[in-house]
Each structure stands twice: as structure tokens, then as C-alpha cells.
Amino acid sequence: MPIIASSAAEAVAGIGDNSTVLIGGFGNAGQPMELIDALLDGGATGLTVVNNNAGQGDAGLALLIKERRVRRIICSFPRQSDSWHFDAAYRAGEIELELVPQGNLAERIRAAGAGIGGFFTPTSFGTMLAEGKETRVIDGRGHVYETPIHADFALIKALTADRAGNLIYRKTARNFGPIMAAAAKASIVQVSNIVDTGGLDPEVVVTPGIYVNTIVRIPAAAPEREEARP
Amino acid sequence: MNTQAADVAHSATRLGREELAALVASDIKAGSFVNLGIGQPTLVSNYLRPEQAVTLHTENGMLGMGPEAQGDDIDQDLINAGKIPVTELPGASYFHHADSFAMMRGGHLDVCVLGAFQVSAGGDLANWHTGAPDAIPAVGGAMDLATGAKEVYVMMSLFAKDGSAKLVQACSYPLTGVGCVTRVYTNEAVFLLGAEGVQVRKTFGTTLAELQDRVPVPLTAALG
Numbered sequence: 265m266p267i268i269a270s271s272a273a274e275a276v277a278g279i280g281d282n283s284t285v286l287i288g289g290f291g292n293a294g295q296p297m298e299l300i301d302a303l304l305d306g307g308a309t310g311l312t313v314v315n316n317n318a319g320q321g322d323a324g325l326a327l328l329i330k331e332r333r334v335r336r337i338i339c340s341f342p343r344q345s346d347s348w349h350f351d352a353a354y355r356a357g358e359i360e361l362e363l364v365p366q367g368n369l370a371e372r373i374r375a376a377g378a379g380i381g382g383f384f385t386p387t388s389f390g391t392m393l394a395e396g397k398e399t400r401v402i403d404g405r406g407h408v409y410e411t412p413i414h415a416d417f418a419l420i421k422a423l424t425a426d427r428a429g430n431l432i433y434r435k436t437a438r439n440f441g442p443i444m445a446a447a448a449k450a451s452i453v454q455v456s457n458i459v460d461t462g463g464l465d466p467e468v469v470v471t472p473g474i475y476v477n478t479i480v481r482i483p484a485a486a487p488e489r490e491e492a493r494p
Numbered sequence: 495m496n497t498q499a500a501d502v503a504h505s506a507t508r509l510g511r512e513e514l515a516a517l518v519a520s521d522i523k524a525g526s527f528v529n530l531g532i533g534q535p536t537l538v539s540n541y542l543r544p545e546q547a548v549t550l551h552t553e554n555g556m557l558g559m560g561p562e563a564q565g566d567d568i569d570q571d572l573i574n575a576g577k578i579p580v581t582e583l584p585g586a587s588y589f590h591h592a593d594s595f596a597m598m599r600g601g602h603l604d605v606c607v608l609g610a611f612q613v614s615a616g617g618d619l620a621n622w623h624t625g626a627p628d629a630i631p632a633v634g635g636a637m638d639l640a641t642g643a644k645e646v647y648v649m650m651s652l653f654a655k656d657g658s659a660k661l662v663q664a665c666s667y668p669l670t671g672v673g674c675v676t677r678v679y680t681n682e683a684v685f686l687l688g689a690e691g692v693q694v695r696k697t698f699g700t701t702l703a704e705l706q707d708r709v710p711v712p713l714t715a716a717l718g
Contacts (some may be wrong), residue, residue, distance in 0.1 A: 290554045290591075291577040293570060315593075343632035354630055363631050367595030367638030374592035387599060387641045390672035393633065406672070416584065435588055436554050437571040442590040454675075470590075 266429040267478045269285025275367060275452050275480040279417050282310040282335075286373065286413075286444040287325060288420035290316050290324035294437035296421040296454045298482045301325045303419070305448065309333045312371070314413055316366065316440065318342035318350035329353050338413065340366040365393060368410050370443060376412035377446025377475070384409055418448035422471070424457040426464045431455070438470065445475040452477065456484040502584070502715045508681045508699040514649060516541040518607060518679050521647075522548055528602040529553065529639060532576040534608035534649050541585065549585075551603060551637040555594045558586030575635065580637035600643035608636065608651045610675075612665040615711040617675040617687045620667035633670075640671030652680035652709070661685065661692070661708045686716055693717075 269275035279285065285303070289295030304327055313334045318341075319326030322422055328334050332348040337359060342350050353359040364372065365387050384407035388394045396473055398409035418440040423430040431453060433441055445451040458481050501644050511515065511534060519541035529551045530536050536587055539561065542548045550559040551572045559574060560581035568579040589597075597603060614703040624637045625627065638644055650660055661678060678685040680693060684695040693716035706713050 268501070293554070293573050293577075300585055341632045341634040343630040351630060361631075363633060364635040365633050366635040367589070367599055367642070374531035387597065387638045389641070390618075391637060391669045393637065433588075435569065435571040436552070436573055438588055438590055439555050440591050443592045458683060470543050 265427065266425075266453075266473065266476045268427070269452075269478055269480040272298045272364050272454065272480055272482060273305065275299060275305055275454070275478050276302045276417075276419070278450070279308050281308055283308065283313040284314070284415040286415045286420075286440070286448055287313055287315045287420040288418070288444050289324075290345040290436065290439040291320060292324070293315070293435075293441055294433070294439045295326065295418045297389050298453050299322045299419040299421075299452060300328060304328055304331060304333065310335045310381075312338070314369075314415060314444075316339045316340050316369065317344065318347055318361075318442055321346045326350070328357060332358055336360040336362065336400045338345075338364060338369070340364055340369050341424060355381055358374065369390040370440065371414075372410055373414040373440065373447045374443045375410075376380075376414045377443055382411045413447065413450060415444075416450065418444040418451040419473060420444050420451060420453050422453055422455050424459060424464065425453060425455045425479045426459050426473075426474070427461045427474030429453075429479065430466075430469040431471035431473075431476065432464060432468060433470055442471045445471050450477040451475055452471050453479050454482045455479060457481065467468040500695055502530050502694050502702045504697040504701065506699060510681070511537060512540075514679055514681060517684070518544075518647060518649060519543075521677075522546065524548070526550055527557070527602065529603055529606040531606065531608040531636075531639065534574070535609060537673070538607055538649075551594075551597070552580070553591075553594050553598065553639070555589050555591060556582070557585060557589075558583045560586075595638050595642075598635075598638055599643060601642065603643045605645045605647060606639045607647045607649055608639060610648045610678075611667045612662050613637055613650075613675050613678050613687075614650050614662055614665050615692050617646075617673040618665050619646065619670045619675050621648075622666040622670045623668045625666075625668050636670050640674045643671065645676045646671075646674045646676050647677045647679060649679045652682045657659050661709050661711060663711055667672070685713075690714070701707065 515537035
């Protein structure tokens with residue numbers, strides 16, 4: 265059964281220097297902001313972070329990068345209109361970038377959780393992102409060998425957990441959550457709601473509790489537009 | 495094979511961005527599963543007719559994507575690959591990233607529409623990186639889409655700002671995918687790419703003969 269932490273700080277307290285951390289989210293959807301803030305406050309440094317992006321604006325992952333806690337990032341799309349903290353760190357030579365096509369990134373994470381020692385994929389064959397990698401022609405088509413991405417921790421955001429650690433997500437905020445939960449030695453999940461065991465329909469559970477180590481409840485902020493109403 | 499300009503359908507004027515989007519939309523087969531790339535390809539969704547029953551895929555994990563969300567419908571948990579808030583249509587489904595790219599790579603997606611810096615006569619695509627030494631590279635799902643979809647349609651202007659053709663014998667920009675593009679929709683012509691070489695299906699405000707003078711790849715008229 266997972267640990268139910270009383271705060272985000274308690275949930276991430278075990279993450280030490282030089283850890284590899286999978287961080288869920290695609291842009292801000294599904295990004296576990298409060299867990300990242302707690303990781304920042306906790307002071308861990310020398311991190312290897314895996315995320316689709318490299319932070320947006322002045323929140324979450326962007327602040328970890330700004331404070332130079334991230335030594336290396338593995339991602340598919342670091343350059344955005346509001347990725348100024350990554351851009352500055354990268355141009356200063358203070359962060360290492362491993363650029364991975366988005367589907368290869370997802371499948372490498374999935375492979376780690378599924379115990380697969382790598383796979384051949386046609387994606388990136390013949391491009392500069394395949395340079396130096398093993399290739400093989402399968403059924404007449406060029407493929408590139410990609411390795412699994414294992415991690416010490418995953419920080420993810422889901423909508424609801426039960427006390428057995430089963431998770432459901434919300435809309436496109438699901439993105440990397442299920443595969444990251446499986447790929448890490450320890451997955452830490454922030455949820456809006458925790459219900460009693462049996463409170464989730466087993467038919468709709470997306471991430472089974474076997475992949476979940478720590479849960480913390482972070483109530484969802486009230487939508488801002490409510491305040492504007494008379 | 496005949497290279498007479500008269501054999502290629504043509505219209506009097508070049509196509510604007512919206513007209514090009516409407517043309518791409520009208521060419522998508524009814525019942526298709528389609529992914530529209532960020533930028534100009536997104537315009538195609540405005541011209542898909544309900545009776546086409548096209549299902550839109552967004553690679554961050556959704557099938558059955560609806561139009562951009564407005565007002566109270568904006569939900570930061572419901573976004574497209576360009577991180578724009580969108581809506582869900584009846585019959586929509588959500589799935590995680592590995593499933594989303596498996597349906598792409600696994601050949602389940604009928605069409606993707608992408609922008610491009612360059613396309614080669616053999617269907618190579620360059621659309622992710624200028625190759626400039628000071629550029630921060632970002633690839634996203636471009637390589638997965640180019641490699642995975644059954645048909646890859648490119649929408650682009652035929653000529654770059656410096657006047658050079660973007661349909662070329664060999665791409666000078668870093669490649670996104672090899673031999674993957676099947677059609678190129680431009681403001682001046684529609685090109686079909688395949689074993690027959692580069693065929694021109696229709697021209698807009700120009701002729702096949704004029705195009706052949708300005709585009710550095712052999713062009714033939716598409717039959718039928």
C-alpha cells in the first residue's frame with residue numbers, strides 16, 4: 265500500500281542529489297507543480313530530469329532549471345516562446361540536453377517500466393538524432409535502436425487516487441503519468457482527491473496501485489473565472 | 495508521360511492560406527483518422543465538413559478533438575499538441591503518451607498534415623531544425639508523425655523568402671524523415687510524390703512549364 269504523505273515536502277523528502285527524476289506533464293497540463301516546488305525547496309541538485317519540455321514561464325520545472333538544480337535534461341521539445349530559463353542555462357553551457365523524438369521518449373519510458381531492454385523503431389532513422397546509434401533493416405525498413413529510460417523517482421499528477429494507490433487522470437493531463445509511474449523505482453503522485461479503497465471503479469482505473477509509492481493530496485485551485493462572476 | 499501544361503488542371507490565381515487549407519480538407523477521405531501539425535496545418539480543421547466524419551488525433555493523448563475552446567469552455571487540462579485549449583467531441587477518448595505514439599507509429603493514423611522547410615523529390619522531409627549552429631533544437635513529435643502516418647501531406651509556400659524553391663532534389667536542412675512525404679500542397683501547385691517521381695496534379699496562377707523553370711526537380715503531369 266502506498267504512503268499517504270501529509271505534505272508535498274514530506275512526499276519528496278527522499279529525493280537526493282544526482283537523482284534521475286521523471287516529471288509528468290505536457291506543457292502545464294499534468295505538471296505536478298506543488299511537488300516540483302517542494303523539490304526546489306528541498307535543495308536537491310545535480311538532477312537528471314525527464315520531461316517532454318524544459319519548463320514554461322516562471323513556474324515548476326522552469327524554476328528548477330533557473331536555480332541550476334538540473335544537470336541534465338532528457339526531453340523532446342525544450343524550445344518554446346516562454347522557455348527563457350532553459351534557453352539561458354543552455355546557452356551558458358550549464359545544462360546538458362539529450363533531445364529525443366517525443367514518441368521515442370514515451371516508448372523508452374514505457375520500455376523501462378515494462379522490463380524491455382530497448383527496441384528498434386523507424387522514428388528518426390536517417391536523421392541526425394540517429395547518429396551513432398545501432399540500426400537494423402527490418403522488413404525492408406530502417407530502424408534505430410533505443411534504450412529504456414529508468415529513473416529513481418517519478419513526480420506525477422493525477423485527478424483521484426484511492427488508498428490502494430489506483431489512479432485516474434483528467435483529460436489530456438494524463439499524458440506521461442501512467443508510463444512514468446511504472447518506470448521509476450519510486451513514484452510520487454499528487455492528486456486532487458483521495459478516496460477510500462474501493463471508491464474507484466476497477467474498470468476505469470488507469471494506473472494500478474502497484475506502480476504507486478507515495479500519494480499526497482493537493483486540492484485543485486478554484487478556477488479563476490469564478491471570481492469574475494457577479 | 496506528357497508534360498504539356500494544358501494537361502494539368504489549373505486555376506487563374508495563386509491560393510491563399512485559407513484556400514489551401516480548404517483544398518487539403520476536401521482531399522481527406524471520409525472516415526479518416528487525421529493529425530494536423532502545429533501552425534498552418536491547424537487551419538485545415540476549419541474546413542472539414544461534418545459529413546466527412548474525420549476524427550482528429552492530437553499526440554498529447556486524445557482522439558475526437560473538437561475546435562479551439564472559447565470563454566468558459568477553456569480547460570487547462572484539455573489542450574492540443576500546440577498547448578492551445580481545445581474541446582472534446584462526442585466519442586472522444588484519452589490515452590497516455592506511449593499509446594498515442596503507438597497508434598501513430600503502428601500505422602493506424604491515415605493522414606498527417608505538416609509544415610516544411612523543404613521536401614525532396616524522393617519524399618524526404620525537413621521541418622524541425624534550421625541547422626543553424628546557435629539554434630536550440632526541438633523536435634517534439636515531428637519525426638514520429640512523419641514516419642508513422644500512412645500518408646504525409648505537407649502544406650507550405652513553394653518558394654522561400656529568398657526565392658529558392660522548397661521542393662528540392664535533396665534537402666539541405668536536417669531531415670525529419672526519409673521518403674515519407676506523399677503529397678505537397680503549395681500556393682502554386684499540388685504535387686504527388688511516389689514511384690512515378692514528382693507529378694503535378696493542379697497549378698494555381700502558373701503553368702507546369704513555368705513551374706519546371708523555377709523548381710529544380712523533374713515534374714510531370716499527373717494522369718487522371
